[in-house]
Amino acid sequence: EPEVTQTPSHQVTQMGQEVILRCVPISNHLYFYWYRQILGQKVEFLVSFYNNEISEKSEIFDDQFSVERPDGSNFTLKIRSTKLEDSAMYFCASALSGDTIYFGEGSWLTVV
Amino acid sequence: AQSVTQLDSQVPVFEEAPVELRCNYSSSVSVYLFWYVQYPNQGLQLLLKYLSGSTLVESINGFEAEFNKSQTSFHLRKPSVHISDTAEYFCAVGGVDTDKLIFGTGTRLQVFP
Numbered sequence: 001e002p003e004v005t006q007t008p009s010h011q012v013t014q015m016g017q018e019v020i021l022r023c024v025p026i027s028n029h030l031y032f033y034w035y036r037q038i039l040g041q042k043v044e045f046l047v048s049f050y051n052n053e054i055s056e057k058s059e060i061f062d063d064q065f066s067v068e069r070p071d072g073s074n075f076t077l078k079i080r081s082t083k084l085e086d087s088a089m090y091f092c093a094s095a096l097s098g099d100t101i102y103f104g105e106g107s108w109l110t111v112v
Numbered sequence: 113a114q115s116v117t118q119l120d121s122q123v124p125v126f127e128e129a130p131v132e133l134r135c136n137y138s139s140s141v142s143v144y145l146f147w148y149v150q151y152p153n154q155g156l157q158l159l160l161k162y163l164s165g166s167t168l169v170e171s172i173n174g175f176e177a178e179f180n181k182s183q184t185s186f187h188l189r190k191p192s193v194h195i196s197d198t199a200e201y202f203c204a205v206g207g208v209d210t211d212k213l214i215f216g217t218g219t220r221l222q223v224f225p
Contacts, residue, residue: 043215058212103156
């Protein structure tokens with residue numbers, strides 16, 4: 001069964017450093033997403049991406065965040081200058097038609 | 113705006129007992145409803161979904177959920193749970209006017225032998 005894959009599974013970074021989280025969505029999917037889950041809290045929407053542009057973003061997704069689909073298969077989330085409060089599990093997701101979203105295993109980011 | 117309420121943060125239950133995990137939502141537009149499961153140290157897996165049609169939907173591992181529009185609920189049920197069902201269960205709502213999901217706070221199902 002096709003699945004969304006994410007790398008790295010874990011990353012520890014120093015505050016102020018740039019981080020890139022990578023995702024390979026399911027191959028024929030058209031909608032791409034990033035969500036995050038701070039430890040012990042609910043899963044929160046960050047951004048959705050369709051037709052090579054951001055279609056929707058949350059208040060969390062400020063100027064420190066950016067997304068890119070550089071080569072038609074990868075979908076990346078960049079955090080420009082990490083803060084302690086960015087520590088979370090980041091989930092990539094994709095969907096064919098936008099009504100059923102499939103999630104990856106997550107990338108656990110720890111900012112120290 | 114949409115929101116999801118999962119009233120129970122934890123549900124302890126003995127193996128082979130029935131269980132119901134409650135989910136209520138609010139939305140001003142037609143909704144899609146989902147249950148996702150997160151096993152320890154794993155990602156989110158889609159358990160079942162309601163998009164349209166029959167209000168009773170089932171998963172391959174014996175869970176079912178019923179969309180009740182009048183009560184704005186989408187409770188998850190299983191008539192007989194297994195130890196392996198121990199996990200965090202998240203209810204989520206999407207809508208026809210958005211491509212994002214709003215998640216509830218989750219319910220931790222703990223199945224005891």
